[in-house]
Every structure is written in structure tokens, then in C-alpha cells.
Amino acid sequence: MYTSVEFWDRVAASYATRGVMDGAAYETTLERTRHHLYHLSPSARVLELGCGTGATALRLCDAVTGYVASDASSGMMEQARARKAQADAPNLSLMHAGLGDDALGQAGPFDVVLAFNLLHLLPDLRAGLGQVRALLKPGGMFISKTICPKGASMPLLYRGAFLVFPLLQRWGKLPPGFRKLAVAELDAEIIRAGFEIIETGNYPARPPSHFVVAQRGA
Known part of the structure; x- marks a missing residue:
């Protein structure tokens, strides 16, 4: 079975050509995120973890003074650099680093940390949320x-897909380490992390x- 980084390196080029599965949900996510970014101080700095091809970073980076988009996958970083080269985004920086890497800590602390479609792939969710907290200034925001x-109502197609999920992971068709979370479980872990x-x-x-939009305590 592929490691997580190997999987994303392998699929990066094809992933960059895919459209958004649910455009309306994606736009709502961007709108709610921008709402919070627009209320930051002019000097605020944002870190996006697991930025992938950089598509979301390019949609959001104009809302703040400094935006760092990071990913552990070199393949995804290559795609993100190609996207940035075609865009007008002087305040966007790209960093080849994953959660827990020293480079992220050295670049921080940040006013906001973003993590979209990442938490369910972390090998240790509790430790990962602790690392996110350490990257934030006191009072900083975490948006994910x-x-x-887990335990949720879903269309029949999704239920069937989750049944064969382990086989697809074994065959290298889906990322390893997928954690089936419940909404209440995730909220509880975020609160537990401070x-x-x-x-x-x-x-x-x-x-x-x-x-989830959450604020770090002191």
C-alpha cells in the first residue's frame, strides 16, 4: 500500500484536472471562510495546511496580507507552483511541508490556520490538532x-463506496489512513485541543x- 505522501505525489497531475464535486458546497465554504478572513487585521497571516494544487489558496489569498499554502506532497507542490505562475497572487507563498514539520513552526505563529479535507487523513487526530494549536497565536482562528x-445519513452511492473503501485503499486507488469521523466526535476533539x-x-x-470555525484559547 502507498504511504499518504506517495499516494498524493502519484495522483497530483490528474487531481489538478478534476472539477469540484459539489460546486455549491465549495462556494459556500469559500464564502464563510472569506467572511472571517475579511474581519482580520490588515497585517494578519494565514497558513493553509494540505493545500494540494493550490486552487483554494488562489481563491482566498486576496483576502489577507500574507498567505502561506503548504503541503507534504512534492507532486502537489509542483501543481500549486504551476497554478501560481499563471495567477496574480504576490502575497501567496508556497511551502513544501506537512503538519508537524519544523518549517511550519519556524514560519509561524499565524493568525489563522486553514485545513480543508485534511483532518480525516491525519494518522493521529488528537496530536495533529495540538500541532495546529501550536501554530496559532493566542486568540487565533482555526478553520477546517x-x-x-460515521453514523450519518448518506446517499446509496456513498454507502456502497464506503463498503469497498478498504479494497480501494489496498489497490492504491484512494488515500491511506482515512478516518471515519462523526460530526460530534470531531467537534469534541477540537474543543479538547483547546x-x-x-x-x-x-x-x-x-x-x-x-x-468548523474555532478560536484558540490563551
Whole structure:
């Protein structure tokens, strides 16, 4: 079986050509994120973890003074650099680093950390949330969106896909380490890590892709 980084390196080029599966849910996520970014101080700095091909970073980076988009996959970073080269985004920096890498800590602390479609892939969710907290200034915001299929109502197609998920992972068709989270479980872990949740939503609702805005305590 591929490691997580090997998987994303292998699929990076094809991933960059895919469209968004649920455009309405994606746009809602961007709108709610931008709402919070626009209320930051002019000097605020944002870190996006697991930025992939950089598509979301390019949609959001104009809302802040400094935006760092990071990913552990060199293949994804290559795609992100290609996208940035075709865009007008002077305040966007790209960093080849994964959560827990020293480079991220040295670049921080940040006013906001973003993690979209990442938390369910972390090998240790609790440790990962602790690392996110350490990257933030006191009072900083953590904004994430995470698929939470555990115990949730979902279309028949999704239920069938989750049944064969282990086989698809074994064959290298899906990323390893996928964690089936429940919405309440994820919220509880974020609170346990020292955050106060200030906004949630599910975009889409079935299966829930859980959007959370949380603030780091002192």
C-alpha cells in the first residue's frame, strides 16, 4: 500500500484536472471562510495546511496580507507552483511541508490556520490538532472542513463506496489512513485541543462535510 505522501505525489497531475464535486458546497465554504478572513487585521497571516494544487489558496489569498499554502506532497507542490505562475497572487507563498514539520513552526505563529479535507487523513487526530494549536497565536482562528460519514445519513452511492473503501485503499486507488469521523466526535476533539467553536455548518449535508470555525484559547 502507498504511504499518504506517495499516494498524493502519484495522483497530483490528474487531481489538478478534476472539477469540484459539489460546486455549491465549495462556494459556500469559500464564502464563510472569506467572511472571517475579511474581519482580520490588515497585517494578519494565514497558513493553509494540505493545500494540494493550490486552487483554494488562489481563491482566498486576496483576502489577507500574507498567505502561506503548504503541503507534504512534492507532486502537489509542483501543481500549486504551476497554478501560481499563471495567477496574480504576490502575497501567496508556497511551502513544501506537512503538519508537524519544523518549517511550519519556524514560519509561524499565524493568525489563522486553514485545513480543508485534511483532518480525516491525519494518522493521529488528537496530536495533529495540538500541532495546529501550536501554530496559532493566542486568540487565533482555526478553520477546517472535514468529511464526517460515521453514523450519518448518506446517499446509496456513498454507502456502497464506503463498503469497498478498504479494497480501494489496498489497490492504491484512494488515500491511506482515512478516518471515519462523526460530526460530534470531531467537534469534541477540537474543543479538547483547546479551541472554542464559534461556527459550524455542513457543506454538503449528506454525507456531512463538517465546516468548523474555532478560536484558540490563551
